[in-house]
Amino acid sequence: xxxxxxxxxxxxxxxxxxxxxxxxxxxxxxxxxxxxxxxxxxxxxxxxxxxxxxxxxxxxxxxxxxxxxxxxxxxxxxxxxxxxxxxxxxxxxxxxxxxxxxxxxxxxxxxxxxxxxxxxxxxxxxxxxxxxxxxxxxxxxxxxxxxxxxxxxxxxxxxxxxxxxxxxxxxxxxxxxxxxxxxxxxxxxxxxxxxxxxxxxxxxxxxxxxxxxxxxxxxxxxxxxxxxxxxxxxxxxxxxxxxxxxxxxxxxxxxxxxxxxxxxxxxxxxxxxxxxxxxxxxxxxxxxxxxxxxxxxxxxxxxxxxxxxxxxxxxxxxxxxxxxxxxxxxxxxxxxxxxxxxxxxxxxxxxxxxxxxxxxxxxxxxxxxxxxxxx
Amino acid sequence: xxxxxxxxxxxxxxxxxxxxxxxxxxxxxxxxxxxxxxxxxxxxxxxxxxxxxxxxxxxxxxxxxxxxxxxxxxxxxxxxxxxxxxxxxxxxxxxxxxxxxxxxxxxxxxxxxxxxxxxxxxxxxxxxxxxxxxxxxxxxxxxxxxxxxxxxxxxxxxxxxxxxxxxxxxxxxxxxxxxxxxxxxxxxxxxxxxxxxxxxxxxxxxxxxxxxxxxxxxxxxxxxxxxxxxxxxxxxxxxxxxxxxxxxxxxxxxxxxxxxxxxxxxxxxxxxxxxxxxxxxxxxxxxxxxx
Numbered sequence: 001x002x003x004x005x006x007x008x009x010x011x012x013x014x015x016x017x018x019x020x021x022x023x024x025x026x027x028x029x030x031x032x033x034x035x036x037x038x039x040x041x042x043x044x045x046x047x048x049x050x051x052x053x054x055x056x057x058x059x060x061x062x063x064x065x066x067x068x069x070x071x072x073x074x075x076x077x078x079x080x081x082x083x084x085x086x087x088x089x090x091x092x093x094x095x096x097x098x099x100x101x102x103x104x105x106x107x108x109x110x111x112x113x114x115x116x117x118x119x120x121x122x123x124x125x126x127x128x129x130x131x132x133x134x135x136x137x138x139x140x141x142x143x144x145x146x147x148x149x150x151x152x153x154x155x156x157x158x159x160x161x162x163x164x165x166x167x168x169x170x171x172x173x174x175x176x177x178x179x180x181x182x183x184x185x186x187x188x189x190x191x192x193x194x195x196x197x198x199x200x201x202x203x204x205x206x207x208x209x210x211x212x213x214x215x216x217x218x219x220x221x222x223x224x225x226x227x228x229x230x231x232x233x234x235x236x237x238x239x240x241x242x243x244x245x246x247x248x249x250x251x252x253x254x255x256x257x258x259x260x261x262x263x264x265x266x267x268x269x270x271x272x273x274x275x276x277x278x279x280x281x282x283x284x285x286x287x288x289x290x291x292x293x294x295x296x297x298x299x300x301x302x303x304x305x306x307x308x309x310x311x312x313x314x315x316x317x318x319x320x321x322x323x324x325x326x327x328x329x330x331x332x333x334x335x336x337x338x339x340x341x342x343x344x345x346x347x348x349x350x351x352x353x354x355x356x357x358x359x360x361x362x363x364x365x366x367x368x369x370x371x372x373x374x375x
Numbered sequence: 376x377x378x379x380x381x382x383x384x385x386x387x388x389x390x391x392x393x394x395x396x397x398x399x400x401x402x403x404x405x406x407x408x409x410x411x412x413x414x415x416x417x418x419x420x421x422x423x424x425x426x427x428x429x430x431x432x433x434x435x436x437x438x439x440x441x442x443x444x445x446x447x448x449x450x451x452x453x454x455x456x457x458x459x460x461x462x463x464x465x466x467x468x469x470x471x472x473x474x475x476x477x478x479x480x481x482x483x484x485x486x487x488x489x490x491x492x493x494x495x496x497x498x499x500x501x502x503x504x505x506x507x508x509x510x511x512x513x514x515x516x517x518x519x520x521x522x523x524x525x526x527x528x529x530x531x532x533x534x535x536x537x538x539x540x541x542x543x544x545x546x547x548x549x550x551x552x553x554x555x556x557x558x559x560x561x562x563x564x565x566x567x568x569x570x571x572x573x574x575x576x577x578x579x580x581x582x583x584x585x586x587x588x589x590x591x592x593x594x595x596x597x598x599x600x601x602x603x604x605x606x607x608x609x610x611x612x613x614x615x616x617x618x619x620x621x622x623x624x625x626x627x628x629x630x631x632x633x634x635x636x637x638x639x640x641x642x643x644x645x646x647x648x649x650x651x652x653x654x655x656x657x658x659x660x661x662x663x664x665x666x
Contacts, residue, residue, distance in 0.1 A: 099394040102440035108419070108481025109440055111396045145647070146393040146632035252641075255663050282636030285629045289441045296440035298394070303636075310637060313627045314466070324665035332639065339642030340633075 036124035066359030087278030128180030133278035171350030273352035396483030430491030431516035438483030450512035507598025536577035589614035617655035
């Protein structure tokens with residue numbers, strides 16, 4: 001993905017650092033709530049931003065299997081990190097949401113929806129792999145016969161300001177999944193950070209509205225060259241690979257591989273990989289009632305196929321050991337997701353590798369199964 | 376890809392929000408056998424009640440606030456439009472709560488969900504329904520429809536296995552079904568005084584079926600996984616193909632619309648790609664332990 005295949009309709013311009021600071025006022029003026037990177041508890045997470053000063057200026061992240069550390073940079077880059085434990089899904093598919101409300105009346109139970117106050121969201125700093133994840137979740141929650149109204153309501157007016165990666169983490173493998181590091185589509189604006197400002201690509205009318213409120217300059221050849229070199233740096237840094245050749249059939253024809261037992265010896269079934277994954281969508285529904293029992297809410301909470309009770313049925317567990325649960329996760333993510341949604345469930349962001357407490361690396365697990373299959 | 380995909384609710388209330396239950400009132404309760412009863416429900420919104428339609432094999436999510444939801448197949452006549460029958464075994468938290476309810480009480484209902492039995496492909500064919508225990512209720516709407524359109528089909532058989540004679544469902548209807556042209560054959564795991572019928576597992580009934588023509592038969596099976604697999608195996612050994620066999624599967628379901636992930640079996644969401652599957656599509660995954 002080292003080419004620069006932008007379509008001609010996408011207009012590009014230059015936005016100085018000074019003007020970038022004003023972006024926040026513009027977005028607030030357009031009634032957007034701005035969500036973007038902040039430093040929280042030793043990691044870069046996505047939360048509400050009030051100004052440019054909330055961004056992790058001069059910080060980067062160092063990632064390896066089972067490891068994530070923040071480190072100071074020797075410059076003032078605002079987006080000089082890769083991806084942290086959060087993904088945008090928590091803002092579109094919240095970890096807890098109320099699905100319906102039941103009230104006991106004289107005529108029996110009455111059921112109603114919750115009227116949510118839904119702010120217009122502007123996501124700032126969305127990476128190419130995350131654009132791919134958003135597309136995947138759009139397909140899951142909006143693309144079938146049944147649409148999830150909570151996701152739909154939040155997604156409808158989301159403004160996406162993407163940022164091209166100019167560096168990669170050791171855990172990144174977006175090039176294997178064809179999802180990055182270059183932002184290709186699915187954004188309103190895409191930025192490439194240079195030292196004195198940003199190269200901006202304007203892809204939609206919503207993006208145009210925002211950018212017209214700012215003073216931009218025509219791009220110089222030098223800025224174009226710098227942006228291209230910065231993006232190429234990320235491409236060059238990606239070393240991790242996942243060979244996706246026939247991956248569906250490879251995994252589905254190895255459901256009884258002894259390799260699953262090997263993973264089970266290391267996997268803690270802690271659910272971290274699923275919690276940090278930008279596409280995992282499993283959830284459970286719980287009843288939450290008041291003390292009288294006359295007002296009951298149904299709440300949906302993130303869940304994970306690694307949780308023991310997730311496959312509970314008829315008094316027993318279908319996937320009653322870690323071997324079966326890891327197999328479910330990996331085969332779903334990389335194989336059966338394709339049957340269900342026509343796309344892989346993995347975008348190569350590497351979060352599951354960094355945030356696995358024992359450093360299990362799905363790219364290595366797939367390689368091991370591939371090797372077993374060949375012998 | 377999915378020739379019998381789910382139809383949407385078809386009601387004004389939940390068509391846009393699959394999570395929102397409708398209110399349904401219990402009109403009558405008929406005890407069936409131990410720990411099993413049939414509930415006649417009616418949607419309280421008259422317009423929604425009039426618009427509600429389901430296909431044999433589909434299910435509703437029945438909701439008791441505070442206890443939760445349970446997926447229950449429709450067990451009544453699909454041509455009866457003013458009420459819905461659900462035959463429920465009191466086995467878990469939700470169904471035990473339903474067991475404590477009385478006529479006039481309300482509960483929540485979402486649906487209909489899921490795929491249906493392939494009745495269109497049965498035209499001109501012999502049809503064998505195989506049910507085990509509480510697997511008969513999801514097949515009863517098929518029986519009503521087959522008998523309502525009797526002339527469209529060839530020979531019709533119901534092979535029903537129950538744990539004991541006392542655990543057989545809908546016994547008062549067998550005579551009527553037989554008179555309508557359905558050959559009803561039964562077997563039990565354990566006999567009891569007065570039982571002179573078959574003893575043993577359901578596949579035996581299939582093997583003993585006279586004048587069985589595997590080439591022109593559609594087989595529909597509903598029961599425990601193991602029973603379905605052994606019945607299908609017997610049918611395959613007798614010359615049927617996996618394309619002629621249909622099964623109704625079960626998993627934990629929470630959303631019923633493919634959004635929560637609980638009911639996955641291999642590539643399938645049982646709630647929306649099933650519960651009714653053609654056997655060649657689902658059997659590779661039914662055979663893998665812990666999938």
